[in-house]
Amino acid sequence: MAIKNKKKSKLKQKLTDKYRLVVLNEDTFEERFSLKLSRLNAFVLGGVFSILLIAVTTVLIAFTPIKEYIPGYSSTALKIKAAKLTFEAESLKTKLAILENYTKALKPVLTGEIEAESIDSIQTDARQRVIDESKLNASKEDSLFREKVESKDRFPIQNNANSNVKIVFFAPLSGSISQDFDANSKHFAVDIAAITGAPIKAIADGRVIFSGWNTETGYVIILKHTKDFISVYKHNGNLLKQQGDFVKSGEVIASVGSTGELTTGPHLHFELWSGGYAVNPTNFIDFK
Known part of the structure; x- marks a missing residue:
């Protein structure tokens, strides 16, 4: 037990023993700077400095353009350009589909499956059709019916009510x-x-x-x-x-x-x- 206590005391002494770091002028041996540190203080300061260095590095990478220089990260301008190219590609796909449908519609005519004469005959038949506008005019019965409907009241309450019934009114408001x-x-x-x-x-x-x-x-x-x-x-x-x-x-x-x-x-x-x-x-x- 005594040996263990001696070892612990020696270790504690090594960690707590203070050392003086002095910076001297080589020519005049004048003391410029001095610092007293123990090994324990050096370990603590080194740990705190390492943590601060890691934190600052993380912030710089996450919130500044520096991350663009790290392999694996893409720049904002590159993302915008990629999105724009994606939209243009979708637009081209749509236009291509329209052209394909248009080509399919023209193919029967170009290959001779549908003759031009049949198309002209359809247009000729359409031009020859004449609408008899006299059939669109209202008949006498329709005109009389329209006048009867228009002459009626929009809200014909009285027409359906019994004229002999006495109406009773109530006060609309107490005051x-x-x-x-x-x-x-x-x-x-x-x-x-x-x-x-x-x-x-x-x-x-x-x-x-x-x-x-x-x-x-x-x-x-x-x-x-x-x-x-x-x-x-x-x-x-x-x-x-x-x-x-x-x-x-x-x-x-x-x-x-x-x-x-x-x-x-x-x-x-x-x-x-x-x-x-x-x-x-x-x-x-x-x-x-």
């Missing part, structure tokens, strides 16, 4: 009336104040005949009902139905908003028309 119907001031509607986003409902069953944007009144939706009634909803925030949709009474069709140039705040501008004339909605609907 207070901020402006009443006034024909003298040409305000053919009632304005109902409500919070933004409140649901607006259809006053009765009907068909959407318009759903879109207007500069003055914003988002507008118009419904056509039985008995030749039409309801108009203006200044909406969002429209939930499209033109041509059929809606049931009480179904949500839009939301309260403040769109358009003529709006003064979130509200519903509601109009009711009967037979082409504006009527006071309060005479038909209880808004309370």
Whole structure:
């Protein structure tokens, strides 16, 4: 055990013994530079330097053009050129295929399998065909049928409804009336104040005949009902139905908003028309 301890102490002493490296002027023996190092310090510094050298070399190879000088690596310009040549080769293949198909089509004519006279005869027959335009004109029955269809309403709700059935309207929105119907001031509607986003409902069953944007009144939706009634909803925030949709009474069709140039705040501008004339909605609907 004593021998082993002595060997360990000697090894430790060899590693930790410090040596002085001195650089002298040969003529004057003046000390220029000196450095104290042990063998252990030399091994550590050498290892760290080696690791840094490997790391720097790896970075230079991976992220700089130096790698192009290493066998096995291709330059960026070479890759671009290779890709361009690949595209050109594909284009040439396509053109070659077109030429081959064209040659195959001409081959029967060039080899005499199809005579030129037969081709000319086909063209002659095509020129001799005359279309009788009189057969394209509509007959009397077709004209009467077209007039009948065009004269019909696009959304014929009233034609299929019973004229004796009484129509019942429901309030489109719960809220207070901020402006009443006034024909003298040409305000053919009632304005109902409500919070933004409140649901607006259809006053009765009907068909959407318009759903879109207007500069003055914003988002507008118009419904056509039985008995030749039409309801108009203006200044909406969002429209939930499209033109041509059929809606049931009480179904949500839009939301309260403040769109358009003529709006003064979130509200519903509601109009009711009967037979082409504006009527006071309060005479038909209880808004309370």
